[in-house]
Amino acid sequence: MELDELKQMRPEDLQVKERETREELFRLRLKLRTNQLDNPTNYRKARKELAQILTIMRQKNNSTGSGS
Numbered sequence: 001m002e003l004d005e006l007k008q009m010r011p012e013d014l015q016v017k018e019r020e021t022r023e024e025l026f027r028l029r030l031k032l033r034t035n036q037l038d039n040p041t042n043y044r045k046a047r048k049e050l051a052q053i054l055t056i057m058r059q060k061n062n063s064t065g066s067g068s
Contacts, residue, residue, distance in 0.1 A: 001049065006056050014057050021050045 001017075009017065025046045031037040 003052060006052060009056075011057065011060055014053055014060075018050065018053045018057070021046060021053060025050060 006014070006017070025043070028037060028043045028046055032040065032043055037043065
């Protein structure tokens with residue numbers, strides 16, 4: 001998913017996306033450890049996407065919290 005798309009998502013949608021990405025990472029990590037993962041770059045991409053989601057969530061949380 002593109003970074004711009006993530007930035008435009010609502011916080012509730014970001015939480016759902018975070019949960020889905022964590023579950024995907026779990027499955028990919030399991031396949032990686034059992035040597036069933038065909039393309040290891042998928043694991044790296046999922047980690048990067050999770051980091052981007054968490055960063056955007058943190059930025060949105062800080063921007064709404066500091067407005068008061």
